Each structure stands twice: as structure tokens, then as C-alpha cells.
Amino acid sequence: MFLFPSTVLQLTELTPDTFRIRLSSPENFARQFIPGQFVMASVAGPSHLDPLLKRPFSICRLRPDGFELLIKVVGRGTEILQHMAIGTLLSLHGPLGNGYPVNVIGKDRKIMLVAGGIGIASIISLLDYCLEAAYPLKNINLILGARTSSELLYIDEFRQLTEKGLTLSIATDDGSRGHRGLVTDLVSRQLQNNAENNPIILSCGPLPMLTALGKLAVEASCPCYLSLESRMACGFGVCLGCVTRNKTKDEKHPWVKVCHDGPVFDAATLQL
Amino acid sequence: MIDLSVLLGSGLRLKNPVMTASGTFGYGREYEPYLELNKLGAVVTKGLSLLPKPGNEPPRIVETPCGMLNAIGLENIGVEAFLSDELPALKAAQATVVVNFFGETIDEYEELAEILDQETGIDALEINISCPNVKAGGLQFGTDPRMAASLVTAVRRRTSLPLITKLSPNVTDIISIAMAVEAAGSDCVSLINTLTGMAVDLQSRKPVLANITGGLSGPAIKPIALRMVHQVARNVNIPVIGIGGISSTNDALEFLLVGATAIQVGTCNFVNPAITAEIAAGIETFLHESSISHISDFIGSLQLA
Structure with a gap:
């Protein structure tokens, strides 16, 4: 640091x-x-x-x-x-902060990367890591959501990776590209279709999307890690401005700090 | 060799006048990657209560012009966890430690003072009688000179540690409160705590903070703080610690000039975690360049005529 x-x-x-x-x-x-x-x-x-x-x-x-x-x-x-x-x-x-749990993602593991809107910024860092560490692209499923097709970023780069095995799915709110609707519709469908081979889900995006995704992951018994966004004054755990509710702790300690304990959290630990 | 040390009352000598403001410096340890804690005049801890406090619902902070509003709600780990988990690291770092504390009743303040008094490694106590963000966070003590005095009298009986009383600016006459706590046996006063403020969102037509109101801090409040420190310093005989929007060496020097014996840096610790060490070094450079060998010759040297 x-x-x-x-x-x-x-x-x-x-x-x-x-x-x-x-x-x-x-x-x-x-x-x-x-x-x-x-x-x-x-x-x-x-x-x-x-x-x-x-x-x-x-x-x-x-x-x-x-x-x-x-x-x-x-x-x-x-x-x-x-x-x-x-x-x-x-x-x-x-x-x-703490990044995605890259050291626990095995190379034979199915990986589902879910990015909503500008959340793609964080997901690209993870995708770059997977490429650098020679994770097989056939195991990686990238699901993107945006309001409209013109807001889909880096799309040409991702399309090129599909030629090397990456699975790419897209949802837009207005249907201008890919599925018309929510990115979580796609996640839900894909989890149902592959119920016997659950992926690890890693995601960054708007809070309502992450909340829905966390629920889907629990239902499907998938490990799921969510990168949260919050206003913060310091970024290193002292201002206590960026707290979010933690499911596993008692009422005396209901909070985790997005900056210091996250921004990436195991979805099962959060009360979203 | 320039003497930067300052005396806060009879029992507490700081190696330099730069302290950290409670609530902006965690329990000290969080800043060890950025500076050496023993290079600071003192580390003032986050305010402690007898039992851990969860604090307020988020949103808890919002930026405002040249400052921020916060309504953390005195979230803290409680005195027991502080003594077992945090104080040892401060001792190991050989920091000068000031523990800030608060209660909901005089009994709670007294009990805390007694617990803290029995510990080694604590150099002084700062009584928070002025947090604006919780209903029972001491504010009722901070706005009435008689209440403030009775609280300080009670705490004074329970500890021989140097006592600093931290004052609220959200009062009609801060001088009368300062004089009252001086008479009650406080060794120093520190001021100002945050100013009560508010931010609203035009789109949702809701307050931005879940607590509705919050405490304004940062450079925006510096002129008010400077005025209050100046007024209080001229009316009490105990040392005054200046707090409010200090973000540079010059800001710190301005508070010393108007009569503060020491200063605390608050919000700017969030922006630059090394700022306190930089200010301590900056004060030394200033005194050297001004050919002043003792900082006490500079403190309160404001020319009014």
C-alpha cells in the first residue's frame, strides 16, 4: 500500500x-x-x-x-x-481493501463473472488476472449488464476472447443488445441449466443487482463474492463512514466496513 | 535544537503540539503504516464507552464544500476490548496516549474514568461532553455550564490522570462552559468539536444522512474554530487545545498563534494519513526559519494592537 x-x-x-x-x-x-x-x-x-x-x-x-x-x-x-x-x-x-479470493479459485473451477454497468472496471481486473495466470477460458462465463448497448464497455475485446473459449452473455434494460431485461435473469437461467456443475460467482455492479445475485447464489448453493460500492472518507478503516450490515455478527457488532473488510465480500456474510 | 515540547497542565508534557482528533485516528494502530506514532505529540483514541456501541445506520457521511458531515454515532469497541486489544499496540509504539471517553450518565463517566485510571500506558483522558450525533452522547453535559462542571467534578474525583474536556461549539457562549470546567478541575480544554449541520437530497427530498443531522468538520469550520480558541484562550488559565479544520502547518501555527498550546488534526487524517507527522515537521521548520528556539515563545503571540 x-x-x-x-x-x-x-x-x-x-x-x-x-x-x-x-x-x-x-x-x-x-x-x-x-x-x-x-x-x-x-x-x-x-x-x-x-x-x-x-x-x-x-x-x-x-x-x-x-x-x-x-x-x-x-x-x-x-x-x-x-x-x-x-x-x-x-x-x-x-x-x-481486499480483492477477489483469487487464491481459492481452482483452475478447473467454473467461474461466472457478472458485471453491471461500471462494475465492469473491477471485473476486468479479475479477467486480466485469469488470463495472466492461464486459467482456461472455456471455464469462464462473463455476463454483462447495462442500460443500453452503447453503455457496454470493452465489448469488442470480450468478443475476441470468445474465440478462445470465453462464454459471453449480455443483458440490456432496453433490449438494444442481448437479453432484454436484467443480468440476473441470465444468471438464473444459466444456473438452472448447469445445476450439476455450480460455478463460483464473482460480481461487481449496482447494489440491487448484487442483492438479487446473492439470493440466487444462496438458492443454488454457489459460492459468491460481491464487490460493494460505498461513499467513504478515508478508505482504510478509520472513518467508519462506509459500513454495511453483516449477517453473521451480533447486534453489538452489526457492521462491516466496505473499505477495510471488503470491498469484496462473501455474499453469505452480508445482510443486503 | 528547537524545543517543540508543550506542557498540558501539570502532568502532561508532549514532545510536540500535534495531536490527533478523536474519531479520526481509530485506535492509533491503523496509522502505523503511514507514520511513527511516537513522533506525534499524542494519539487521541476514538471515543470509548463502557460497552461497545454499534453506532448509527448508514448513510453516515457526506461531503460538503471544504468539509464533511458525519453521523457515525460514537461506534466503538468498548473500554474492555480497547484495553485488551488496542492499548498494547499503542504502548509498544511508545505513543503518548490520550483516551477519549463518554457516557450516558455521570455514573458511566465516573466508572470509565476509574477503569482507565488503573491502567498503565494512558497519559491523559479527554472527556467528550460534546458529541452532537447521539441523543445521550454527552451533549446535555456540553451545553450547560453547571452540568459540564458537575460532570468534570465527578470525573476529577475518580482519576489523577490529566483531564482534557472537549467542548462543543453548538452553544451560545463557549467561554462560560470553558470557565466552568476549568473551575471544576479540568486540566485543559480542547475545542471545537463538530458543528451540527445537515444535507438534503433534492431528488428524493430526504435528508442525506440516516441520522438527519450530522457534525460538520474540515477546513470549512476553521475560521469559527480559530475565533472560539482565541476567545477561550483569553478567558481561561488552563491550556487550550485547538481543533477545527487544520489541514496544513500554517493552519496549525495559526491556532498556536491565537493561544492554543497544542492542536488536534481531524478530518484531514482521512485525506492524508501522514498529515500529522508532516505538520509536526513543518512546525519545527517554521520555528527554525523564524529563529524561535522555544515553541512557547510563539504560542499566544498574536498582536492585537
Whole structure:
């Protein structure tokens, strides 16, 4: 984990409200990184007091000179970042949190990756890891959901991987591509069709999607890990601003911290 | 060699005036990856209660211009878990430890003071009479000079540790509260705690925080804090610890200039976990460049004429 000044190396608009930003990182950053981890990034210069707090972003992809974030504009902070000049220095903190349980995913295991909207950022880091570690692509089932086809990101790259064995399914709210409806419709159908060979589910996306997915996983007795999103002030477990309810603990200790105990949680432990 | 040490009352000498504000520094250990705890004047723990407290429902925080609102609700692990699980690490780090604590009744404050008094490795106590986010979190003690004084008198009887009383800014006259706790035997006062505030969401037409209101902190409150520290420092004879939106060496120096003997850094610990160590080093550099060899020569040197 590092506290470091980071240079904006590249900024690419992907859709009117999503962009990719490439940031420089210290030398050993990549070695420490576990897919699913995040950084806290300032959206203003070091002595600027407004906006004051750093923002949490999933690390999407490691690059030789740093890493990439995939960001959807949702408020003032992300709007400022969207217009950041190349060469700007940001203040960064990370990698933070617990990533996906990559060390427990066997290479012969069926893997279901489920991404909703901008949740794809975190899932790409996991897919990259699987490719790097030579997981057989025929065991990986990538299920994407978006509001509409123009919001499906990196789709050409995923399509190329289907030629090497990756299974790809798509759901859009408006039916402009793939299944018309929810990504969880696809998950439900696929779990029923393969009831004898349950996958491990790993997912990132909006909370209602994760909640539904967690329920499906319990019903199908699948291990399921969900990456949660939350507003947070610190990102390392001290502000207690990002708590979410934990199923397994008593009323005296009902919370887990998304930043420090997550952001990736075993779905069975959460009260979503 | 510049002397950065400050005396908080008779029993507590800090190696420098930079402390951490309760609730923004966990139990100290969380910051060990970023700085050496024994390089700070003191580590002030998250506020402790007799029993663990779960705190409020989320959402608990929201950013506001140059600051944030929080309504954590005094979530903490309780005094027992602190003593067994957290204090040993602070001792091992050779940190100067100030334990912040609160109760719902005077009895609870007294019981806590007695428990903490018996421990080694605690250098001072900070009484929270001012958390705005829980109904019984001490606020009733913090807004009335007589109540504040009776609480401090009761706690004073149970401990010989240096006592710091942390004051609320959400009062008509903070000077009268400060004078009342001074008379009741508090060794220091620290101020300010957060200012009660609110944020609403126009789309949902709901409050942003589940608790409806929260405590405003960060650089936005610094001018108010500076004014209150200035006023209190001129009206009490005990040391004053300045708190409120400190985010740089210059901010810290401003509080010292108006009469604070020490300062606490709060919200900015979230933004830069190494900020307290950086400010301590920055103060030393400033004094060196200003040819001031004792920090006490700078404290309260505000020119009013």
C-alpha cells in the first residue's frame, strides 16, 4: 500500500459519461495489487481543499507505467476528473481493501463473472488476472449488464476472447443488445441449466443487482463474492463512514466496513 | 535544537503540539503504516464507552464544500476490548496516549474514568461532553455550564490522570462552559468539536444522512474554530487545545498563534494519513526559519494592537 503523487498519463472518453484514466504508480504497485482492490484518488491538487475527500475507484487494469481506472461521472468529483489535464498531479492512496479470493479459485473451477454497468472496471481486473495466470477460458462465463448497448464497455475485446473459449452473455434494460431485461435473469437461467456443475460467482455492479445475485447464489448453493460500492472518507478503516450490515455478527457488532473488510465480500456474510 | 515540547497542565508534557482528533485516528494502530506514532505529540483514541456501541445506520457521511458531515454515532469497541486489544499496540509504539471517553450518565463517566485510571500506558483522558450525533452522547453535559462542571467534578474525583474536556461549539457562549470546567478541575480544554449541520437530497427530498443531522468538520469550520480558541484562550488559565479544520502547518501555527498550546488534526487524517507527522515537521521548520528556539515563545503571540 502506497501514498503517492500520481501523474495523469492519459484520459480517454468512452461514452459521454464514462472515461478511462491512466495514472502513474510506484514501481512495486503492480506486485502488491490483487484484483478487486481500489485506490483513493484526490480529484484536486494537493493543497486544494475543495473537493476535500479522496474518491474510491476500483483499479481496472495494470499497465507497464501505472494503471487504469474506468470511471462513470456521477457527481462533482468524477466530473472534475473527467476534465483533468494530462500531466496533472493527483494524490493517491492504494491499493486498498481486499480483492477477489483469487487464491481459492481452482483452475478447473467454473467461474461466472457478472458485471453491471461500471462494475465492469473491477471485473476486468479479475479477467486480466485469469488470463495472466492461464486459467482456461472455456471455464469462464462473463455476463454483462447495462442500460443500453452503447453503455457496454470493452465489448469488442470480450468478443475476441470468445474465440478462445470465453462464454459471453449480455443483458440490456432496453433490449438494444442481448437479453432484454436484467443480468440476473441470465444468471438464473444459466444456473438452472448447469445445476450439476455450480460455478463460483464473482460480481461487481449496482447494489440491487448484487442483492438479487446473492439470493440466487444462496438458492443454488454457489459460492459468491460481491464487490460493494460505498461513499467513504478515508478508505482504510478509520472513518467508519462506509459500513454495511453483516449477517453473521451480533447486534453489538452489526457492521462491516466496505473499505477495510471488503470491498469484496462473501455474499453469505452480508445482510443486503 | 528547537524545543517543540508543550506542557498540558501539570502532568502532561508532549514532545510536540500535534495531536490527533478523536474519531479520526481509530485506535492509533491503523496509522502505523503511514507514520511513527511516537513522533506525534499524542494519539487521541476514538471515543470509548463502557460497552461497545454499534453506532448509527448508514448513510453516515457526506461531503460538503471544504468539509464533511458525519453521523457515525460514537461506534466503538468498548473500554474492555480497547484495553485488551488496542492499548498494547499503542504502548509498544511508545505513543503518548490520550483516551477519549463518554457516557450516558455521570455514573458511566465516573466508572470509565476509574477503569482507565488503573491502567498503565494512558497519559491523559479527554472527556467528550460534546458529541452532537447521539441523543445521550454527552451533549446535555456540553451545553450547560453547571452540568459540564458537575460532570468534570465527578470525573476529577475518580482519576489523577490529566483531564482534557472537549467542548462543543453548538452553544451560545463557549467561554462560560470553558470557565466552568476549568473551575471544576479540568486540566485543559480542547475545542471545537463538530458543528451540527445537515444535507438534503433534492431528488428524493430526504435528508442525506440516516441520522438527519450530522457534525460538520474540515477546513470549512476553521475560521469559527480559530475565533472560539482565541476567545477561550483569553478567558481561561488552563491550556487550550485547538481543533477545527487544520489541514496544513500554517493552519496549525495559526491556532498556536491565537493561544492554543497544542492542536488536534481531524478530518484531514482521512485525506492524508501522514498529515500529522508532516505538520509536526513543518512546525519545527517554521520555528527554525523564524529563529524561535522555544515553541512557547510563539504560542499566544498574536498582536492585537
